[in-house]
Amino acid sequence: MADDIAISLTDVSKVFKRYRRPVDRLKELLLPGKQRSEDFWALQDINLEIPKGETIGIIGRNGSGKSTLLQIIAGTLQPTKGQLKVQGRVSALLELGSGFNPEFTGIENVFFSGQIMGLSEEEIQGKLDSIASFADIGDFIQQPVKTYSSGMYVRLAFALAVTIQPEILIVDEALSVGDTAFQLKSFERLKQLISHGATVVLVSHDIGAIQSVCRTALMLDNGKIVQVGDTSTVTEYYFLQIRSAQEQQSYGKNAIKSKPSNSSHSQIAFGTDEGRIVSTQFVNKGTGDSQVATVGDKVTLEVNVSYLTLLSNPAVSLYIQSKQSLTISGQSVFLNIPNDKNIQEKQCRYIVFSFNANLAPGDYFLTIALENRQSHSVFYPVDKQPRALALKVLPGKVRRFLGLTDMAISALEKTDSFSL
Numbered sequence: 001m002a003d004d005i006a007i008s009l010t011d012v013s014k015v016f017k018r019y020r021r022p023v024d025r026l027k028e029l030l031l032p033g034k035q036r037s038e039d040f041w042a043l044q045d046i047n048l049e050i051p052k053g054e055t056i057g058i059i060g061r062n063g064s065g066k067s068t069l070l071q072i073i074a075g076t077l078q079p080t081k082g083q084l085k086v087q088g089r090v091s092a093l094l095e096l097g098s099g100f101n102p103e104f105t106g107i108e109n110v111f112f113s114g115q116i117m118g119l120s121e122e123e124i125q126g127k128l129d130s131i132a133s134f135a136d137i138g139d140f141i142q143q144p145v146k147t148y149s150s151g152m153y154v155r156l157a158f159a160l161a162v163t164i165q166p167e168i169l170i171v172d173e174a175l176s177v178g179d180t181a182f183q184l185k186s187f188e189r190l191k192q193l194i195s196h197g198a199t200v201v202l203v204s205h206d207i208g209a210i211q212s213v214c215r216t217a218l219m220l221d222n223g224k225i226v227q228v229g230d231t232s233t234v235t236e237y238y239f240l241q242i243r244s245a246q247e248q249q250s251y252g253k254n255a256i257k258s259k260p261s262n263s264s265h266s267q268i269a270f271g272t273d274e275g276r277i278v279s280t281q282f283v284n285k286g287t288g289d290s291q292v293a294t295v296g297d298k299v300t301l302e303v304n305v306s307y308l309t310l311l312s313n314p315a316v317s318l319y320i321q322s323k324q325s326l327t328i329s330g331q332s333v334f335l336n337i338p339n340d341k342n343i344q345e346k347q348c349r350y351i352v353f354s355f356n357a358n359l360a361p362g363d364y365f366l367t368i369a370l371e372n373r374q375s376h377s378v379f380y381p382v383d384k385q386p387r388a389l390a391l392k393v394l395p396g397k398v399r400r401f402l403g404l405t406d407m408a409i410s411a412l413e414k415t416d417s418f419s420l
């Protein structure tokens with residue numbers, strides 16, 4: 001495994017035995033020879049390399065295999081097939097209930113778990129104060145863990161996991177258990193670890209948590225990887241999948257599928273395949289799918305789309321996004337539908353967007369989408385190309401402003417004075 005890789009999984013699969021009735025498990029145990037269980041593949045052919053310093057969030061529906069994958073990475077579960085390689089000191093915060101011995105006190109558990117994580121007794125002693133102060137559970141640290149609330153449990157487990165300065169931190173849902181103040185404190189500590197180069201693998205149903213911590217996201221479905229890529233694209237795809245499944249049930253609409261992106265800035269594009277973006281390009285100055293502009297410059301781009309089937313309300317949208325995938329501004333243009341259905345079947349359309357780059361100097365991405373809009377807020381991506389184009393904005397001579405975009409805010413000092 002290359003030095004810059006923290007975790008590598010090659011063809012990893014996991015099978016669990018499933019019994020129709022609880023009594024079948026007992027029968028199989030007492031009367032060996034006849035298999036009374038069915039094989040259930042919770043993970044299938046997982047191939048993944050996580051570079052050192054990467055922050056990756058694992059998302060997916062209930063039962064898609066997230067916790068199983070995490071346990072295999074943490075080494076608490078053995079894969080049925082395939083190979084796992086890990087480089088670096090691992091600290092794992094798995095599901096509530098695993099890890100601590102309920103009969104031991106908090107302190108005893110800290111020593112016990114700390115030693116399993118590879119720390120000496122002296123090292124743990126040296127870190128005890130900071131663990132207790134981060135956990136902030138008062139005298140409960142002297143009490144058996146079985147008397148803890150779930151929040152207290154997570155506080156102590158998280159305090160231990162982050163204080164040993166792990167190179168690889170694996171977290172399953174734990175962050176959403178604590179109260180708001182503890183969640184904020186945990187996020188801050190997590191970000192600190194990340195800035196010091198730790199690799200973080202996070203499972204959560206809280207997509208906001210994944211978006212705020214992880215640069216990359218991986219989506220599992222039925223034990224298989226269906227998407228890996230930048231967090232905003234994968235989480236958006238995940239939401240669209242959920243919505244698409246619901247809509248399909250209600251209206252039998254086309255499913256949203258993923259496909260390789262045409263752009264060099266993103267791996268994934270997605271849509272319903274009822275039409276496609278044929279090309280996106282800058283007019284003037286652009287080199288390939290990137291352009292450099294100075295603050296205030298006019299930026300123009302051309303988009304060519306074709307739709308193959310009858311879309312009720314086709315629109316082409318431009319989303320101007322920051323490097324962190326925050327949409328700063330955007331605009332949609334609704335396409336006119338000619339009355340003649342024969343023309344409409346294979347329409348090819350050409351749209352020009354232009355805007356002034358009133359943006360703070362930095363890197364931006366332009367996401368382009370051919371959509372079928374039901375209303376201003378309800379739409380379907382027919383062909384969505386995240387990060388289709390990249391825009392670098394350089395400082396210019398125009399007036400200075402605060403924040404990401406210049407909204408032409410005016411500020412005047414009134415000449416009338418008054419006394420307090």
Ligand SMILES: Nc1ncnc2c1ncn2[C@@H]1O[C@H](COP(=O)(O)OP(=O)(O)OP(=O)(O)O)[C@@H](O)[C@H]1O
Binds near residue numbers: 017060063065066068
């Ligand atoms: N020990 C086990 N024996 C049998 N089946 C199991 C076992 N552990 C997990 N499974 C099954 O494997 C599948 C994946 O489970 P896993 O807990 O990894 O999913 P998950 O994505 O983490 O789900 P959730 O979001 O609900 O926590 C599920 O269908 C689950 O029922």
